[in-house]
Amino acid sequence: MAKNKILVVDDDEAIRKSLQDALVSEGFDVITANDGEQGLASALDQNPSLILTDLEMPVMDGMEMLKKLRASGDWGKNVPVIILTNFDTSEKIMQGIVEHEPSFYLLVQ
Numbered sequence: 001m002a003k004n005k006i007l008v009v010d011d012d013e014a015i016r017k018s019l020q021d022a023l024v025s026e027g028f029d030v031i032t033a034n035d036g037e038q039g040l041a042s043a044l045d046q047n048p049s050l051i052l053t054d055l056e057m058p059v060m061d062g063m064e065m066l067k068k069l070r071a072s073g074d075w076g077k078n079v080p081v082i083i084l085t086n087f088d089t090s091e092k093i094m095q096g097i098v099e100h101e102p103s104f105y106l107l108v109q
Contacts, residue, residue, distance in 0.1 A: 005029040005046060009039030009053040009062065010084070019052060036060030040068055047075055055085040 006028050010016045013034070020030045031046055033039035037060040043051055055062040062083060069076040
């Protein structure tokens, strides 16, 4: 049976590595990207079963990545995405969450 593939998108290397190590130890295949642009390219190329993404990143932020992912076709519209962030929810973030429908939004403090 093929392992589920998870994409972790975060510009913080320590967080990215920590999530990768935890997921690999649970038996998942993990792909990583350090900004939204790389994350979007990896997602469209690899079609992971799940995407974990930060919001605040250089080049392309997580909400813009999610917006482009959702507009990319059937797979991108339906892939589960979990947003992980340590920022409080602003009106702009909440609007993006409603509009682009991540599977979950987790505020980690």
